[in-house]
Amino acid sequence: MTRSRIREQNPDPDWRAGSRLPSPVIRSLQRFQVGESGDGAALIRLAEATGDPDYAAAVRMFVAEEQNHARMLAELLRAAGAPTIAGHWSDRVFVATRRALGLRSELLVLATAxxxxxxxxxxxxxxxxxxxxxxxxxxxxxxxxxxRFQERRLREAFAPAPRWARRPAGGAWQTFATVVIAVVALDHGPALRAIGTTRRDFYTRCRRLMTDFQVAVFDGAGPP
Ligand SMILES: [Fe+2]
Ligand SMILES: [Fe+2]
Known part of the structure; x- marks a missing residue:
């Protein structure tokens, strides 16, 4: 789905209404805006290399939606009188980790985000x-x-592996995701407080989602 098609289906909010956001929320949104704004070229290349044109098309649509998120967050920041930022260490670490291995690893890092x-x-x-x-x-x-899209693809990707191999892979992902969730909760703590939640609550809720995702991907049907 192209960006103009996304806009056609769902016209933008009225940016002229403006937005009054606390400064911790602005700083947090600026970091998420950077995270949403990648061009997805590496992921698209990996998806095309699978030889599955339907999957490659779905990944291109996914990347277009993420770029639309970055655009809307930039508009929101502008409506709140705040600039976007050029980069943030958390995004650089995230991108470097994603690129380290193949498609499955890229999707597991992406799923954490x-x-x-x-x-x-x-x-x-x-x-x-x-x-x-x-x-x-x-x-x-x-x-x-x-x-749901990442979960389905990862479940299919891990299904042929025997359970004794899937379990440790799931455990390694859980360790990685737990660290990332803790870092994000710490980094965005002031924003979370400003919107009426806490670091602990955010961490607990993310961990619950992570456990459900791990069960769905690594404990599914397949060889014992
Ligand atoms: Fe997403
Ligand atoms: Fe997004």
Whole structure:
């Protein structure tokens, strides 16, 4: 789905309404905006290399949706009188980790970000600022589909492996995801407080999503 098609189906919120956001929320949104704004070229190349044109097309649509999230967050920041930022260490670490291995590893790192996004935008969608609420709800809607999309693909990718090999892979992912969730909860703590939640609550909720995802991907049907 192209960006113009996405806009055609769902016209933008009225940015002119403006937005009044606390400064910790602005700093947090600036970091998420950077994270959403990659061009997805490496992921698209890996998807094309699978030789499955339907999957490659779905990944291109997924990347277009992520870029639309970055665009909407940039508009939201502008409506709140704040600039976007050129980069952040968390995004550089995230990209370097994703590129380290093949498609399955890239998807597992990506899935960690998608699960965190579900909780993050879910919390923001309950905010009192109408524009922030609107943008977060729209992104949240896409992220729910993204999590299911990554889960399905990863389950298929791990299904041929015997259980004794899947279990440690699931454990390694859980360790990685737990560290990432803790770092994000720490880094975005002031924003989480400003929108009425806490680091601990955010961490606990993300961990719950992570456990469900791990069971769905690594404990599914397949060789014993
Ligand atoms: Fe996103
Ligand atoms: Fe996403």
């Amino acid at each position: 998608e699960l965190i996004a579900l909780e993050y935008y879910g919390a923001l969608a309950a905010s009192s600022d109408p524009l922030l609420r609107e943008v977060s709800s729209r992104i949240l809607d896409d992220e729910r589909h993204h999590v």
